[in-house]
Amino acid sequence: MSISASGLIAACRDTAVDAGLHIHSSLEPLGGEGSPIKPAVYEGGVYQHDRRWPPDGRAEPVDVLVVDNVPSQANRLEAALERHAGWLGLPRVVLDLSGVGALPPHLPATISGFRFPHRHADAYLRDSMLDGTPFQRTEIGRRLRDATSDHPAALLEWFPQALLFGFWQSHLAKGQSQAKLARSWISETVGYEPATTETRQLGLKGDPLNLSVEQRVQFDESDRSAWELTEEARGGGRGERLSELGHGQVPISVNDAAPGGVSFASIEQQATLSLAGLRRLTFGAEDPRNAPARAVVAAIGLFAHAAAFDRAFSLRSGCDLRSTGSTWTWLGEAGDTPVDPLDVASARELLEGCAAAAEEVGLPVGSAWPSEPLVVEPHEQLSKAIRKTYPEVDS
Incomplete structure (x- = not known):
């Protein structure tokens, strides 16, 4: 069974009962099974510990380390979308820092909306200017500020990824929008049964x-x-x-050494697309735009996964992985059904089909997506804050 645009749209209807899609991939270090890799390290030089039921169905939970957690995987998926945004025709918002002054070479000259920590609800976008006008006072700015899951047109037009990975308008003034939307795509990479968690890189x-x-x-x-x-x-x-x-x-x-690589019995990636979550996205009860809009957002997630993880990938220094097997399971009305995994080409075709159907009902997607990036600049006080953080050094 393959995922088609028409099938995905049908599964996104208000009356559909399909639960979504589950992707399970077994991963292996490039050095081979059991080779040590570097899990994510957090403040204080600690790993994210947990106990999980292993995927092989054993009767007892086992120790695990989270190699790459949910927010980190969302960042990687958005980075994949950014790399292919021009090819896909996805809308782009860009913060241009060229007017700030000389900055250290390791800093980006621009920050893409795919890199904003809070997507369209980010302080960088709030504190920007568009053609000399505070962004939030422009038409686009007001529409994005006021967008919700019940009024998603502006997000479909400028930040469709926010409808997939979630957002919270938490950076506005008191009494203004506090709109939230939970993520409908969850992805995580976990190492099962670490041989040790005490090793240090001396x-x-x-x-x-x-x-x-x-x-x-x-x-x-x-x-x-x-x-x-x-x-x-x-x-x-x-x-x-x-x-x-x-x-x-x-x-x-020993006290200053960073945590070392860890050998695992197995490394697994689990990803889920929740159609139940996407049903929060609505233009109203039984509105004909609902299903195509949700399908576009779902297809964006499927493309992002294929682009980010369809081949060997590097999560960080010392953590290069490849898939040794991936199963995609459709959680549908008739039960759980294996489906063919999507590669980058087939995922793009799926997105184009969903976008074409969404255009037919008047949604601002596909060919209606702006062909050029929307370029904004930091306002005066943000520019000052950047310069104060990175004062110019005479060459």
Whole structure:
């Protein structure tokens, strides 16, 4: 069985009882089964621990580490959409930072709406200008500010991903919109039965000349290339060891060492598309726009998954994975049915079919999506905050 545009739209109708789609993938490190990988590390150098029922049906839960959690996977899916937005014709909103002034080279020159932490409800968009007017006072800004799951047209036009991954308008003034929408796509990667969680990545920062790390230096934090040897700190500069400037051999102590890679009995990715969740998206009871709108949002999620995880992928340094088997199961009215996994090409075709049907009922998607990005700029105070965080350094 394959997923078609007509079938997906039918499953998205108000009267449909289909639950959604479940995707299960068994993953393996590039080094082979059991090779250590780096799970996500959180504040304090800790992993996200849990106990889960293993997928092999054993009668007891086992220890697990969450390799990549739900918000992180949503970010990866949105990044995949960003990479293919032009090819798909998806709408794009871009915050242009070129007018802020000189910024460090590691910072982006623009921030895409696919990277906004809170999607259309993000403070960066709230604090932006469009053609010299505060964004929220423009027509597009007002429509996005006031959009809800019951009034989703502006989101379908400019931020359809927000209808899939959820949002919360929590950055507006008191008494303004606090609209929320729960995510309908959930994806997570988990490592089952870690061999250990205590290993630390020990090491030694080497130095071919083995300069003395005890030598005292004075330097200005704003320019570490301008330093001098000294016995005492003078004139307000920092008096530190030479090792603070990257010279000398410095062993990494157990207390300072980062958590090391972990070997797992198995690594599994679970993803679900909830049609029950998408039914929150509505233009009104039995409105003919409901099903095509939901199907477009669902198809965006399916494309994002295929684009992000259809081939070997890298989650972070030391965490490169590939799928050794993936099953897609449709949770439908007639029971659970295996369906053919989508690749990037077939997922794009599905999205185009759903978008064409949605256009026929007047929704602002598909060819109605703006062909050029909507470019906004940070307002004066946000620009000042950025410059204060990253003051210009003379070259």
